[in-house]
């Protein structure tokens with residue numbers, strides 16, 4: 001429980017940012033954090049964007065470790081697919097009324113056990129594009145700040161309520177805020193696709209995307225473990241025919257295979273609306289294997305608690 005001033009900038013002007021990462025129980029009972037240094041670095045970038053003091057990496061990682069250690073009994077057992085989700089955050093607090101940076105800040109971390117994202121196994125979901133943007137072209141899209149998420153609630157709810165051609169949709173696809181012609185994000189996850197020849201991993205690059213730690217991990221694994229070419233660039237919504245598979249990726253989503261995307265009257269199917277493509281499955285197995293300590297991790301990716 002937090003007791004903060006009513007005038008706190010976090011409450012009125014959205015001066016706050018957060019992170020999300022998980023602690024995973026390995027087969028030997030030990031506990032793995034996955035790339036917490038990357039979350040620390042991203043939180044420092046978010047703080048800088050909102051004129052808040054940066055939390056040093058060492059303090060960030062130590063705080064995460066202490067919260068995990070104090071809540072060890074809540075970490076789901078190995079093999080269940082569950083994990084302990086950690087939510088570090090920084091908020092501007094203290095008596096204030098003007099639009100200015102806060103006189104004081106709180107950095108804290110809380111946690112909650114979460115079950116496996118895919119209750120029915122790794123299954124494709126459909127998505128639908130939105131007229132709305134989650135962030136402005138030179139706004140705060142690259143920072144993990146609450147305002148982006150407040151802006152995403154309505155389009156997210158609309159996507160989940162939409163029905164086109166008898167289909168339901170798991171979440172929204174955001175297009176680039178300047179031209180609405182290129183894919184940016186998938187709800188609170190990044191987008192990747194595999195070309196039809198199965199040889200290239202392609203993912204959007206844009207200053208308004210939140211750079212996903214999962215996405216950059218997959219990009220590395222695609223290149224170094226699967227031997228794919230990797231490319232960050234424009235992914236035109238009108239040019240999805242070149243891709244044979246697609247997915248949404250993030251700490252919560254892990255990898256959600258994308259069955260198809262509804263854009264206006266068009267519905268584009270990637271691999272299948274019901275089956276997972278082979279490259280997506282290999283990426284998933286590599287990533288999850290590393291997180292749960294079943295596969296060798298690249299240097300520095302796993303931090304033991």
Ligand SMILES: Cc1ncc(COP(=O)(O)O)c(C=O)c1O
Nearest residue numbers: 188189190210212213214250251
């Ligand atoms: C908007 C948005 N994009 C992408 C991601 C995925 O990022 P990560 O892989 O670091 O969890 C998240 C979740 O943190 C997000 O909220």
